[in-house]
Amino acid sequence: MNSPLRIGIAGLGTVGAGVVKLLAEHGRLLSVRAGRPFKVVAVSARSKAKKRDIDLSGMRWEKDPMALATAPDIDVVVELIGGSGGVARRLVQKALASGKHVVTANKALLALHGTELAALAEKKQRNLAFEAAVAGGIPIIKALREGLAGNRVKRLYGILNGTCNYILTTMRETGRDFDVVLAEAQAAGYAEADPTFDVDGIDAAHKLAVLTGAAFGAKVDFAGVHVEGIRRVTSMDIEFAQELGYRIKLLGLARETRYGIEQRVHPCMVPLDTPIAHIEGVFNAVVVEGDFVGTTMFQGRGAGQGPTASAVVADLVDVARGRHMPAFVVPAEKLATKKASPMDRHVGAYYMRLMVQDRPGVIAAVSGALAKERISLESMLQRGRSESGEVPVVLTTHETEEAAMRRALARIAKLGAVAEEPCVIRIEAF
Template identity: 90%
Template structure:
C-alpha cells in the first residue's frame, strides 16, 4: 500500500469535527477505498482550549492555519474556515502555490474566486475539490464532473438552502407567517441569529454560481446571479399557491439563453406535479436536465455535520486515489467568459397578489395596466368583501420580465392598491 495521505485541517467547527470523527471511525474502510490510509497530521482552529467531541491529542496543533499550507509533512489542506476572503482565501492560495492539494467546503470563496483558484491549481498540478461546498452530502459536483460529463446541460435548478426550505415548509404546514416561523427556526438552530445570508438568498446564490461554472463550462460569475429572498412570501401566498396547484420554493436556476447565461435565485411557484415540489424541511435537491440523459434529480441533506463531512471525505478519497480532473469540468483556461442574460429578458408566467380596496373598477384598472404591456391573464381569485383591503390573485400567461415590471409599476401607482404587490415567478417543470 502507498504511503498515507497526510492531511491538515483548518477549522474544527461542526464540519471539521465531523471530518475527524469520520476519518477515525471509517479509517480501515477508507484505506481500502482510497488505496492508502488517510492520516490527519495537523489541525488549526481559533481556540485550542475549546472542548470538542473529538480526539486530536496525537495531532500537531498549528496556531496559524497558514502553516498548514507550507508544512512539508502535509499533502492536502482541508479548508473549513469559511468566508470569501481573509485567511481562508490566503490559506487556499498558499497551499496551491506550494503544490498541495486542497479540499474545501467554502462556497463563498469559490463563488467569488473559483476561476482564479482553479487556474492556480492546474498550473501547480494540484487538485482543487469542493463537493461539500454545494448541497452538503448530495454528490452533485461529482455527478457533473463524472456521471453526466457526456451531456450538454440544458438547465439545472434546485433547492440549495435548507433554512429557507424549512421555513417555507413550516409556513405551509402551520399557516403561520414568515416572522414567527423564522423565530422558531432560530430557536431550533436551523437559522442563524442574523439570518440574512440564508433568507435573502445569498447562500443559495453562492452555490448556484459554483454549479453553473461546473455545468456549463463557464467562468464562475457570482455577480451575474439575480438574487431575491423569501421575506415577502406570506402564509396567504402559500395558501393561494396550493389552491392554484403550486408550492412555493426558493430555487436557484441556471440555463443558457440566446442572450447568455441566466442565473437566478428567487421564490418560485412550482407545479405540484414536479418532484421538487415535494422536497420538504431542511432537505436540498438539484435537478439537472441533459441532452442525452434527460432529467435527473439528486436529493438529500444539504447541511449538517454528517452529510458535509461525508462530502469532504469523498474528496479526500479522490485525492488519495490520484483522481485529478479540472475543478470545473473543463480546463480552467478553457472556461468560457459568457455573457450574463439580463433578467429583463426572462420569459415566464407570473403569480401576483394584490391587496386592493373593495370597490368597483379596481379589477378593470389592473387588467388595463396588464393589457398595455400585452400581458394576458390565465386565472383570477378574489376572496371576501370588506370595508378595507381584500386580496386579489392573478396568474398570467408567459411574458417578458421587463413587460411585467412595467405593468407592476403602473399597478402599484393605482390609488386602490393598498400595499406593494407580491409577485412570484411560475416555473414550468414536469
C-alpha cells in the same frame, strides 16, 4: 501498504469536527477504498481550549492556519474556515502555490474566486475539490464531472438552501407567517442568529454560481446571479399557491439563452405534480437536464455535520487515489467567458397578489395596466373582505417578458386602490 495521505485541517467547527470523526471511525474502510491510509497530521482553529467531541491526540496544533499551507509533512489542506476572503482565501492560495491539494466546503470563496483558484490549482497540477460546497452530502459536483460528462447541460435548478426550505415548509404546514417561523427556526438551530445570507438568497446564489460554472463550462460569475429572498412570502401566498396547484420554493435556476447565461435565485411557484415540489424541510435537491440523459434529480441533506463531512472525505478519497480532475469539469484555460443574460429578458408566467380597496373599477384598472403591456391573464381569485375594506386579489398570467411585467407592476402600484406593494412570484414550468 502505500504511504498515508497526510492531512491538515483548518477549522474545527461542526464540519471540521465531523471530518475528524469520520476519518477516525472509518479509517480502515477508507484505507481499503482509497488504497492508502489517511492521517490527520495537524489541525488549526480559533480556540484550542474549546471542548470538542473528537480525539485530537496525535495531531499537531497550529495556532496559525497558514502554517498548514507550507508544512512539509502535509499533502492536502482541508479549508473549513469559511468566508469569501481573508484567511480562507489566503490559505487556499498559499496551499496551492506550495504544491498541496486543497479540499474546501467554502461556496462563498468559490463563487467569487473560483476561476482564479482553479487556474492556480491546474498550474501546480493539484486538485481543488469542493463537493461539500454545494448541497451538503449530495454528490452533485461529482455527477457533473463524471456521471453526466457525456452531456450538454440544458438546464439545472434546485433547492439549494435548507433553511429557506424548512421555513417555507413550516409556513405551509402551520399557517404561520415568515417572522414567526424564522424566530422558531433560530431557536431550534435551523437558522443563524443573523439569517441574512440564507433568507435573502445569498447562500443559494453562491452555490448556484459554482454549479453553473461546473455545468456549463463557464467562468464562475456570482455577479451575474439575480437574487431575491423569501422575506415577502406570506402564509396567504402559500395558501393561494396550494389552491392554484403549486408550492412555493426558493430555487436556484440556470440555463443558456440567446442572451447569455441566465442565473437566478428567487421564490418560485412550482407545480404540485413535479418531484421538487415535494422536497420538504431541510432537504436539498438538484435537477439537471442533459441532452442525452434527459432529466436527473439528486436529493438529500444539504447541510449538517455528517452529510458535509461525507462530501469532504469523498474528495479526500479522490486525492488519495491520485485522481486529478479540473475543478470546473473543463480545464481552467478553456472555461468560457459568457455574458449574463439580463433578467429583463426572462420569459415566464407570473403570480401576482394585490391588496386592494373593495370598490368598483379596481379590477378593470389592474387589467388595463396589464393590457397596455400585452400581458394576458390566465386566472383570477378574490377572497373575503377585511375590516379595513381591503381584499386580496390574485392574478396569474400567461408567459410574458420580465421587462413588460415590471412596467405593468409600476403602473399598478400607483393605483389609488392598491394598498401595498404587489407581491409577485414567478411561475416555473418543469
